[in-house]
Amino acid sequence: MAKKQQEAPDALDAEDSREITSPILDEVIGYALRRAQLKVFQHLITKLEAFDLRPAQFTALTLIEQNPGLMQAELARSLAIEPPQMVIMLNKLESLGLALRIRCKPDKRSYGIFLSKTGEAVLKQLKDIARSSDIEATSALTAEERTQLLHLLHKIYR
Template identity: 65%
Template sequence: MSNVSSLPDTSPANSVAGDALPDSWLDTLVGYALRRAQLKVFQHLVGNLAEHDLRPAQFTAMVIIDNEPGLMQADLARQLAIEPPQLVPLLNKLESRGLAQRVRGVQDKRAYGVFLTKAGIALLGQLKAIAVASDEAATAALDDDERNQLLRLLHKVNG
């Protein structure tokens, strides 16, 4: 598969450079600028993940599971900001590919912990490298200080 994504091209016709005035009233809104930037960043990542038949939510779940092996499904759903029923098809996909497994809880037989398999751990290493390269490509217009400042500001907005 190619790196081409079906996401819309978010590059403005007359790009705003440096201290140039915004092209429209929408360009003065932080939320609008964040969404356009998010689309641009995802264009890079989505195409690369698609080569591995994965979507960003599945990649994110794998990272979270890797950080917290045995995490309960309900807690994983909370960290992904989705409802638990929405998590089921995501985990089904990871399990069917042999990347993750659910293990019944010892104390609560109704609860399942989620673990990455050896194959999942190996693939995640590759995916993290892809994510870093995609992130760097999407933010190539920024120098290191600007990129770090952007990350600090985004973390501040996220609270």
């Protein structure tokens, strides 16, 4: 005999646009940081799509620019990603013509990472895009509030 399906209690309608929240989550800094990060990153992701890049790849390019010859393992640690994921990311950056891996003379097993000339030019554009995206995504804040927020965030992670 077939079981009769039970009806779900009043479930949320997929069209329902009300915010789903919990009072305890409104008091948890990590949750608020994550929600804000998602909003800011989603805005940046949309802007970077034209370049076929993601925020982590933009971050990698900026770190490579500031640290030419950076080793793959160092970059992976800075980005908090596993070495195999770093290889995938560098393959992508190389395929786009933005970065180069050059064998180190002292240790022929190691490669330094550098921006290509194209990478340098594209990164200039990306920095402007990232700055404007950041300002647009945080438009609810005044300039003073943005400065204060950055100061407080730096205080947490530095």
